[in-house]
Amino acid sequence: MNFASDNVMGVSPEILDALARANEGSEVSYGSDRWTKRAEMRLSELFECEIAMFLVATGTGANALSLAAMTPPFGSVICHRESHIMIDECGAPELFTGGAKLIAVDGAGGKMSASSVEEALAAFGRPPHSVKPAAISITQASEYGTTYKVSEIEAIAEVGRRHGCRLHMDGARFANAVVSLQARPADITWRAGVDVLSFGFTKNGALGAEAVILFDTGLAVDFPYLRKRTGHLWSKGRFLGAQVDAMLDQDLWMRNATHANAMAKRLHEGLSLCKGVRFPVAVEANELFPILPRPLHEALLAQGANFYEWSPGGVAPADRPKAGEVMARMVTSFATRQEDVESFIKLAQDLSTAKAA
Known part of the structure; x- marks a missing residue:
């Protein structure tokens, strides 16, 4: 992941x-x-x-x-x-x-x-x-x-x-x-x-x-x-x-990019269903920048997921992370596996539900 x-x-x-x-x-x-x-x-x-x-x-x-x-x-x-x-x-x-x-x-x-x-x-x-x-x-x-x-x-x-x-x-x-x-x-x-x-x-x-x-x-x-x-x-x-x-x-070059974009779109769809997750920037290519509750962010990393915390400098001020939130950057590629995307989505949704309980 x-x-x-x-x-x-x-x-x-x-x-x-x-x-x-x-x-x-x-x-x-x-x-x-x-x-x-x-x-x-x-x-x-x-x-x-x-x-x-x-x-x-x-x-x-x-x-x-x-x-x-x-x-x-x-x-x-x-x-x-x-x-x-x-x-x-x-x-x-x-x-x-x-x-x-x-x-x-x-x-x-x-x-x-x-x-x-x-x-x-x-x-x-x-x-x-x-x-x-x-x-x-x-x-x-x-x-x-x-x-x-x-x-x-x-x-x-x-x-x-x-x-x-x-x-x-x-x-x-x-x-x-x-x-x-x-x-x-x-x-x-x-x-x-x-x-x-x-x-x-x-x-x-x-x-x-x-x-x-x-x-x-x-x-x-x-x-x-x-x-x-x-x-x-x-x-x-x-x-x-x-x-x-x-x-x-x-x-x-087009086939590789098509796959990368599709994986980003699927990640966006799955993460959008997690409680407290929002997207301040439209997902149009193969990068996505979800704003996550910090406990979810830290739990995902602790479970072995790999992505970066990112600067919100390119986001409109009103849409930037608030207290207790963090903006992440996730990037998909020509070699991103569908099963890894689905595993990550399930992990995020399960952790989100557990944190909310």
């Missing part, structure tokens, strides 16, 4: 098979291999446009490199206060950009609104005394498992264009958002105004592979130098390309 993260699970068997096949014989190095070329072609077809694709092994690398391609050292990046680039990447975006400033914006459910972005940009001082607006970064699905609708992305992109900002999308759980929204990938990215996407595969069943997708292909001119200089160019790039190619084969 491990719902701590989608990173706690292993690798899809299809990925391991693909890596074993790629391991045979010799191959051109540094990303010029046939698997990487095929992955780029297939991603271009998926997004229905010409793209430039660069593979890296980590989400932090993908995000930091994406922002470095868009942002000068004297620039700024508008992002949510609870975003991964703000609190979980150890200053990598600032390092890779050469010192650009991250500007934090609040928003319920882990999402920024166009009006909040506009307000943040309007607060900038006179040039050249303040940093230059350069980029906006949104997370899809967000750190609180919510999704940006097409109209919301379009509105943020329009604000960005008026202020000279490009739009980056942190898509560590992009597949889960696509499944939740039942959207074409093109419709929630470049057609809505996204310039660069960090397309995550690791959380969705890969061993370690992320794709930086440049819809603004002009950014590709210097990107190879950024990737090399920051240590993210793999010499044996075929093992990244093979993973992405396998994820796209027969829509494995």
